[in-house]
Amino acid sequence: MSENQKKQLEQQLWNIANTLRGKMDADEFRDYILGFIFYKYLAEKMEIFADDILKPDGITYTSIDETTEEGQEYLEAIQEEAIETLGYFLKPSELFGQIAQKGNSDTEGLSNFIIEDLQKILINIQNSTMGTESEEDFDNLFEDMDLNSTKLGKTPEARNEIIARVLAHLDKIDFKLENAEIDVLGDAYEYLIGQFASGAGKKAGEFYTPQEVSIILAKIVTTGKTKLKSVYDPTCGSGSLLLRVAKEVDEINDFYGQELNRTTYNLARMNMILHDVHYRKFDIKQEDTLERPQHIDHRFEAIVANPPFSAKWSANPLFTSDDRFSQYGKLAPKSKADFAFVQHMVHHLAENGTMAIVLPHGVLFRGAAEGHIRQYLIEDRNYLDAVIGLPANIFYGTSIPTCILVFKKCRENPDDILFIDASGEDNYEKVKTQNILRENHIAKIVETYQNRTTIDKFSYVASMDEIKENDYNLNIPRYVDTFEEEEPIDIQAVAQTLKDLDTEIADTDNTIADFCKQLNIQTPF
Structure with a gap:
């Protein structure tokens, strides 16, 4: 990724962040946007990991039917490996792309309601680590993301609309997680943290x-x-x-x-x-x-x-x-x-x-x-x-x-x-x-x-x-002498300048006095 592309991505993320801003302080809407980006990262990491496991079977993670017995067997096997390797687990229906699409699939001109689903998913990420080595590292990670806060919108519908819009914008961005050589998302995250700090x-x-x-x-x-x-x-x-x-x-x-x-x-x-x-x-x-x-x-x-x-x-x-x-x-x-x-x-x-x-x-x-x-x-x-x-x-x-x-x-x-x-x-x-x-x-x-x-x-x-x-x-x-010696002052030149100024002042006073006499008014000195 070129430096110019990196800057475009950073600006794109900052623009999305400002979608959430409203009347919130910088440190408040920071918690939401960084939390959503983090959720997207976890979901994409999970999908890449699962797809790699499923490659010999010729299927993808999102193609698994969670309602079937075969689908559940796949999920159990993948969950065990994901917890060991990634430290957490997400089902196909809990992936970022799935929830973003659901929130932005219009039904009679209205976005589908996703706040409850999203809240459950964030809790499920944490619950998937319970009793494992990674439990402490994921404990209450999303606790600062109150999706029912009136700061996101006065009504549930308003809150749902803005969240759906933010997820839709983020869903369009490719963080290139498949390329282990570059840390696009990490750099973008650092940029956002710096912007919020300023x-x-x-x-x-x-x-x-x-x-x-x-x-x-x-x-x-x-x-x-x-x-x-x-x-x-x-x-x-x-x-x-x-x-x-x-x-x-x-x-x-x-x-x-x-x-x-x-x-x-x-x-x-x-x-x-x-x-x-x-x-x-x-x-x-x-x-x-x-x-x-x-x-x-x-x-x-x-x-x-x-x-x-x-x-x-x-x-x-x-x-x-x-x-x-x-x-x-x-x-x-x-x-x-x-x-x-x-x-x-x-x-x-x-x-x-x-x-x-x-x-x-x-x-x-x-x-x-x-x-x-x-x-x-x-x-x-x-x-x-x-x-x-x-x-x-x-x-x-x-x-x-x-x-x-x-x-x-x-x-x-x-x-x-x-x-x-x-x-x-x-x-x-x-x-x-x-x-x-x-x-x-x-x-x-x-x-x-x-x-x-x-x-x-x-x-x-x-x-x-x-x-x-x-x-x-x-x-x-x-210890470090930073004293800058000033240029020597020519006292004789300064004295001559002052003398010249006195002469100019006297000439000006005489001119003003002459004007005042002609106007028949009192001189100001």
């Missing part, structure tokens, strides 16, 4: 990291590697960061994530399945990461995160005996959990691993408990590998400047820390109200990190002695 304002921070930041994090944690045993995101949102890491290597054995928001947790699981990550290869949990971690005994080769900036947490004194925090001697303050997330991630980092986390600039210089934790990580553990300053206003819902901290337990360069200042005007592009990192900007950051080079007004490799001299304050301007 319209969701502050709420977007709950589920989405801008792609350009995701790329930087992913390239950093995969530097020098083509395969990963595992990747982990403790605040995984929609799962986009985890999936971005997968694009940078040939293979990842296992994906792990945790997400507090229930709706976003559902979106992350859908995103994984839709990107063809097998249900046995991902483990996404829904819980508060700091208060109730779900993967406490695991260690991960790559860790990425964009946690909520300066979030509140309990800082419960009991955590002083928690293995994640006990060695530091102090907990992150209740009002700012930034370093609590760092400590949590460091605990989960494998000895050969790399972690990259996005944080507000305050973590670089704030004192008290945060200063103590920062010093311990640098002086006692020597885990901090790099500090990367990003431009302001690149995240949805906040304009504050942010930074990326990179940590390793076994550092190749234990005697220094790399500082990169990518916040200058030459390092991003302003598009409307948002600042954007283009491909060349991303490449410069990543290459500078990988080559560990000092570049005038952009990067600096600071020795551990310099860090110590600065009392472990990591404020980037202390």
